[in-house]
Amino acid sequence: MDFSFTEEQQMIRDTAEAFLTEISSSNAIRNAMATEQGYEDEVWQRICGEMYWQALHIPEEYGGLGLGYVELVVMLEQMGRYLLCSPFFSTVCLGANALIIAGTDEQKQKYLSQICEGSLTATLAYTGNNGQWDASAIQATVASQNNDYVLNGTYLYVPDGHTADLLIVAVRNEGSIGEHGISLFAIPANTPGVKRTWLPTMDQTRKQAEIILDNVTLSEESLMAELGNAWPQLNKVIQLATIATAAEQTGGSQQTLDLTVAYSKERVQFGRPVAGFQAVKHQAADMMLRTEVARSAVYYAACVAEEAINGGPLAGELAEAASVAKSYCSDGYFKNAGDAIQLHGGVGFTWEYDVHLYFKRAKSSELFLGNAAFHREQVAKMLLD
Amino acid sequence: MKLSFSQEDENFRAEVACWLTENLVGEFEQLKFRGGPGDEHMFPKERKKWEQKLAQGGWSCVGWPKEHGGRGCSIEQQVIFNEEYARAGAPGHVGHIGEGLAGPTIIAFGNKAQQQKYLPGIAAGTELWCQGYSEPGAGSDLANVRTKAHFDEEKGKWIINGQKVWTSLAHESDFIFVIARTDPKSTAHKGLGFFLMKMDQPGIEVRGIEQLTGTSEFNEVFFDEAECDADDIVGEPGEGWAVAMGLLGFERGVSTLGQQMQFQNELNQIIAIAKENGSNKDPVIRQRIADAHVGLKIMRYNSMRMLSSDGGSNKETLIYKLLWSTWHRDLGELAMDVLGPEAEILMSAPYDLTRLQSMYLFVRSDTIYGGTNEIQRNIIAERGLGMPKEPKISIK
Ligand SMILES: Cc1cc2nc3c(=O)[nH]c(=O)nc-3n(C[C@H](O)[C@H](O)[C@H](O)COP(=O)(O)OP(=O)(O)OC[C@H]3O[C@@H](n4cnc5c(N)ncnc54)[C@H](O)[C@@H]3O)c2cc1C
Numbered sequence: 001m002d003f004s005f006t007e008e009q010q011m012i013r014d015t016a017e018a019f020l021t022e023i024s025s026s027n028a029i030r031n032a033m034a035t036e037q038g039y040e041d042e043v044w045q046r047i048c049g050e051m052y053w054q055a056l057h058i059p060e061e062y063g064g065l066g067l068g069y070v071e072l073v074v075m076l077e078q079m080g081r082y083l084l085c086s087p088f089f090s091t092v093c094l095g096a097n098a099l100i101i102a103g104t105d106e107q108k109q110k111y112l113s114q115i116c117e118g119s120l121t122a123t124l125a126y127t128g129n130n131g132q133w134d135a136s137a138i139q140a141t142v143a144s145q146n147n148d149y150v151l152n153g154t155y156l157y158v159p160d161g162h163t164a165d166l167l168i169v170a171v172r173n174e175g176s177i178g179e180h181g182i183s184l185f186a187i188p189a190n191t192p193g194v195k196r197t198w199l200p201t202m203d204q205t206r207k208q209a210e211i212i213l214d215n216v217t218l219s220e221e222s223l224m225a226e227l228g229n230a231w232p233q234l235n236k237v238i239q240l241a242t243i244a245t246a247a248e249q250t251g252g253s254q255q256t257l258d259l260t261v262a263y264s265k266e267r268v269q270f271g272r273p274v275a276g277f278q279a280v281k282h283q284a285a286d287m288m289l290r291t292e293v294a295r296s297a298v299y300y301a302a303c304v305a306e307e308a309i310n311g312g313p314l315a316g317e318l319a320e321a322a323s324v325a326k327s328y329c330s331d332g333y334f335k336n337a338g339d340a341i342q343l344h345g346g347v348g349f350t351w352e353y354d355v356h357l358y359f360k361r362a363k364s365s366e367l368f369l370g371n372a373a374f375h376r377e378q379v380a381k382m383l384l385d
Numbered sequence: 386m387k388l389s390f391s392q393e394d395e396n397f398r399a400e401v402a403c404w405l406t407e408n409l410v411g412e413f414e415q416l417k418f419r420g421g422p423g424d425e426h427m428f429p430k431e432r433k434k435w436e437q438k439l440a441q442g443g444w445s446c447v448g449w450p451k452e453h454g455g456r457g458c459s460i461e462q463q464v465i466f467n468e469e470y471a472r473a474g475a476p477g478h479v480g481h482i483g484e485g486l487a488g489p490t491i492i493a494f495g496n497k498a499q500q501q502k503y504l505p506g507i508a509a510g511t512e513l514w515c516q517g518y519s520e521p522g523a524g525s526d527l528a529n530v531r532t533k534a535h536f537d538e539e540k541g542k543w544i545i546n547g548q549k550v551w552t553s554l555a556h557e558s559d560f561i562f563v564i565a566r567t568d569p570k571s572t573a574h575k576g577l578g579f580f581l582m583k584m585d586q587p588g589i590e591v592r593g594i595e596q597l598t599g600t601s602e603f604n605e606v607f608f609d610e611a612e613c614d615a616d617d618i619v620g621e622p623g624e625g626w627a628v629a630m631g632l633l634g635f636e637r638g639v640s641t642l643g644q645q646m647q648f649q650n651e652l653n654q655i656i657a658i659a660k661e662n663g664s665n666k667d668p669v670i671r672q673r674i675a676d677a678h679v680g681l682k683i684m685r686y687n688s689m690r691m692l693s694s695d696g697g698s699n700k701e702t703l704i705y706k707l708l709w710s711t712w713h714r715d716l717g718e719l720a721m722d723v724l725g726p727e728a729e730i731l732m733s734a735p736y737d738l739t740r741l742q743s744m745y746l747f748v749r750s751d752t753i754y755g756g757t758n759e760i761q762r763n764i765i766a767e768r769g770l771g772m773p774k775e776p777k778i779s780i781k
Contacts (some may be wrong), residue, residue: 001464003386003638003691004687004694006386077715246570246681257770261772276772278763281766282763284765285656285704285765286762288602288769291706293683293687297679297683328683376675376679377671383674383675385665
């Protein structure tokens with residue numbers, strides 16, 4: 001047993017940190033978030049071309065680096081910390097994961113290698129308009145017609161849905177309920193019948209979209225996994241993405257703490273830095289506790305995720321580890337971000353200081369893939385029913 | 386990062402589990418799940434006997450080096466031992482202060498003679514220790530101890546005068562370690578000594594203090610011309626603070642995983658009650674039980690991080706006391722809320738508490754002893770975040 005980073009993992013973290021401080025400055029974030037696209041092409045190209053981050057955990061046979069989920073989580077933590085505006089999360093943690101878990105060989109060959117080249121972005125669409133994040137969220141439908149499939153329905157809250165090149169969509173057989181009758185398809189965004197609309201969001205650092213499928217007609221080659229039986233795979237993809245989100249939240253928690261401590265050491269009132277007041281110290285201590293606890297949850301979940309993808313004794317813990325991490329990190333990040341505003345005083349309430357960016361991301365990431373209460377209920381089902 | 390244990394360690398796990406199944410029987414059966422926090426006053430004699438049994442089997446002080454009478458287990462094996470010990474429901478160690486605090490301190494800071502004199506009794510489970518730190522005027526502000534020590538040339542002994550308070554298990558103990566002022570003119574953490582003393586002597590008087598549980602696990606200890614052999618000061622006179630602080634470092638560590646297993650046993654009990662009385666259908670209770678489970682899981686992961694790092698000043702270690710004490714306090718409340726009105730009903734008059742009532746009341750001390758939550762937050766802010774130290778204000 002060794003629950004600490006290898007040297008390579010530490011290097012990945014340090015490199016990520018150094019690069020992100022360069023490309024994801026406050027100015028860069030603000031420029032990117034003001035656009036509908038939500039990121040600068042040049043930054044994304046540098047990430048793909050220079051850093052090769054998008055290929056990190058994709059298997060080598062598809063052109064990736066073949067590293068593990070722990071390495072990915074290490075990077076995501078830093079991306080959350082520096083609020084990187086990019087299609088990384090949607091492309092890698094949703095799109096690539098869906099392809100790895102549920103794609104056919106041809107789909108993997110075709111799309112994963114394009115993702116590795118940096119020429120393809122992707123995302124996952126599964127949530128309809130009922131505000132749910134489990135299988136009941138899937139409302140779009142599929143019907144067979146001759147040898148084709150016809151897809152219809154509306155998705156909401158799809159990360160980068162308006163810009164992604166490839167859409168992984170979840171649909172259900174008409175009349176099916178719950179986890180039954182679910183299928184996954186991989187469709188290029190420019191397929192006829194696909195209509196995409198940007199949904200402006202309070203958290204501007206991560207873009208969302210509505211996607212409407214209007215009689216989108218697909219052949220067999222777009223089908224992923226087994227027709228009508230893809231929930232187990234989709235569920236796994238969602239759980240992996242849940243852990244990825246918790247990793248970003250951990251980074252965000254850390255940054256709200258760091259910004260707060262730095263500011264409180266500078267800001268002088270009553271003749272001394274406000275950091276010397278015990279009320280301030282104790283809130284900061286609680287913020288550090290929440291950050292460290294989040295980190296413990298996320299690193300463990302990362303190890304579980306790794307084994308869930310590549311095999312290992314912990315694979316069966318995926319659902320639990322994801323819900324443990326997401327419930328803790330969601331509440332922890334939001335609390336930290338709120339405390340950060342409070343401890344900054346008036347400047348924390350300005351658009352100029354970055355604290356509000358974290359406060360807003362904390363809420364959007366809390367809601368995304370189910371908030372803390374949702375995940376606690378998942379745990380409760382395991383324990384109590 | 387690698388979370389699984391090696392095959393060798395898994396074999397070790399089987400060995401521990403097997404030994405416990407074979408030996409935690411007969412007269413020891415009644416000790417199962419007893420003697421933990423909140424229950425420490427129960428069966429002290431019988432638990433002492435059990436610890437001697439452990440020692441005979443080679444299962445006491447498993448983390449101590451072999452040359453000092455331990456088993457020399459690796460960190461992983463200590464984790465496993467503690468996990469299996471708690472899983473089997475083996476009783477709380479009545480000798481935990483000797484095994485976890487006094488022993489490691491004597492190993493780290495004591496001389497050969499002290500090691501030979503004291504370690505065997507701890508390892509054999511025959512001699513119990515208590516911790517004489519707190520005083521009426523020295524709680525959080527431990528460096529404010531007033532108990533005095535002077536060397537009597539004629540007797541060739543240290544003479545101790547003063548008072549300790551909140552001394553857990555003093556009434557069961559054979560020895561006490563004491564911090565006392567060797568330099569009467571000194572203040573704060575300068576001029577202290579660290580003494581190893583026999584309890585059974587005319588100069589020491591123990592008076593039990595009744596706790597809010599109605600039982601009494603801690604005591605006042607009075608020193609009136611109490612004697613301590615010249616050889617029984619650890620380190621030099623005046624250097625006691627360094628020893629005392631070194632000791633506090635041993636309070637963390639692998640025993641936390643065993644403690645978590647006890648927490649798990651408590652949570653399991655609460656879950657079983659919830660399923661039985663239907664509160665498992667209450668959405669608020671469901672959230673709180675899930676939250677407790679989440680908290681306990683992460684506590685375990687956090688400990689694994691602590692054990693894999695080099696300890697001490699790491700952030701995950703700094704927050705640990707605050708984390709578990711607060712979690713456990715919340716668990717007490719959860720237990721009562723799951724029980725509902727039944728929570729109030731005693732086992733019997735005059736004040737015989739159920740296990741969960743006892744837990745619920747005792748957890749209020751978890752956030753006090755071993756550094757209160759407020760002190761923990763000061764330490765985290767100052768050492769973990771580099772925020773300014775508390776200002777010193779002297780009141781005349
Ligand atoms: C069940 C139990 C068992 C114990 N066993 C032992 C034992 O075996 N041996 C032993 O030596 N001691 C033992 N103790 C004593 C324990 O270590 C002390 O109670 C503890 O350190 C707190 O000291 P105090 O009680 O004097 O509280 P005080 O220090 O008087 O604290 C009162 C309140 O003031 C707060 N406070 C104090 N200083 C500060 C500060 N600087 N900043 C912010 N807030 C502050 C505290 O957090 C607390 O809320 C035990 C205590 C209990 C409850």
